Amino acid sequence: MINWLKWTKGQVLVELAIALPLVIVLIFGFLTFALVIAEKQKLTHVANYAAQAGGLSNSDNAVAGAIQEFYNTGANPNDGQRPVVYNIVSYDGNGNVIPNANRRFNNVIRVGVELIYPLPYKIPFQPQALSTLSLRADASSRILCNNIVAPYTCL
Numbered sequence: 001m002i003n004w005l006k007w008t009k010g011q012v013l014v015e016l017a018i019a020l021p022l023v024i025v026l027i028f029g030f031l032t033f034a035l036v037i038a039e040k041q042k043l044t045h046v047a048n049y050a051a052q053a054g055g056l057s058n059s060d061n062a063v064a065g066a067i068q069e070f071y072n073t074g075a076n077p078n079d080g081q082r083p084v085v086y087n088i089v090s091y092d093g094n095g096n097v098i099p100n101a102n103r104r105f106n107n108v109i110r111v112g113v114e115l116i117y118p119l120p121y122k123i124p125f126q127p128q129a130l131s132t133l134s135l136r137a138d139a140s141s142r143i144l145c146n147n148i149v150a151p152y153t154c155l
Contacts, residue, residue, distance in 0.1 A: 039115065040135050046070045047113045047139035050086070054109040055141030060088055060100060063111055071115065085114045103143055110140040 046067055053059075053066040063086070071084040090098050091108040103109065114136045 036133060036135070040137070042070065043113055043115050043135050044137040044139070047111055047137040050113065051109060051111045051139035051141040054088065054111060055144050058103055058109075058143050058145045063088055063109075067113060083116050085116075087112045105143055105145055107143045108140050109143060110138065112136065112138045 049070075050063045050066040054063040056062075067084060067086050088100060089110045089112070090100050090103045091110065092098050093106060098107065114134060116132055116134055
């Protein structure tokens with residue numbers, strides 16, 4: 001029995017030295033993945049919110065304002081901010097793309113929001129291309145303005 005204890009004294013320390021870094025990397029990987037998924041959910045919510053704002057007001061400014069409630073659209077990634085890019089596309093009842101100035105009642109407004117998400121951790125041996133992640137969400141809504149007095153203006 002005493003002989004067996006002599007051989008196993010350092011075994012636990014060696015196993016811990018091998019397993020602990022792997023466990024720590026896995027934990028931080030799961031946390032990073034969870035943060036990215038949460039950001040994707042927020043981005044989807046922002047796209048839906050912006051499409052609703054555009055559908056109710058028929059205004060590109062309302063769409064931009066709805067997005068800016070959550071994100072700074074003029075952000076600089078070098079300042080640690082997450083830049084957001086958005087685009088607005090309008091469709092008629094047949095699915096044809098129309099100019100935004102020609103949107104009318106019952107047309108469809110589609111809002112695409114893209115977030116350039118910088119990964120907060122620098123993992124050794126990680127390719128430089130993986131230091132940022134681009135998330136995208138799209139949403140659409142019908143224009144619900146009946147009383148259009150001028151383009152982009154509803155009563």
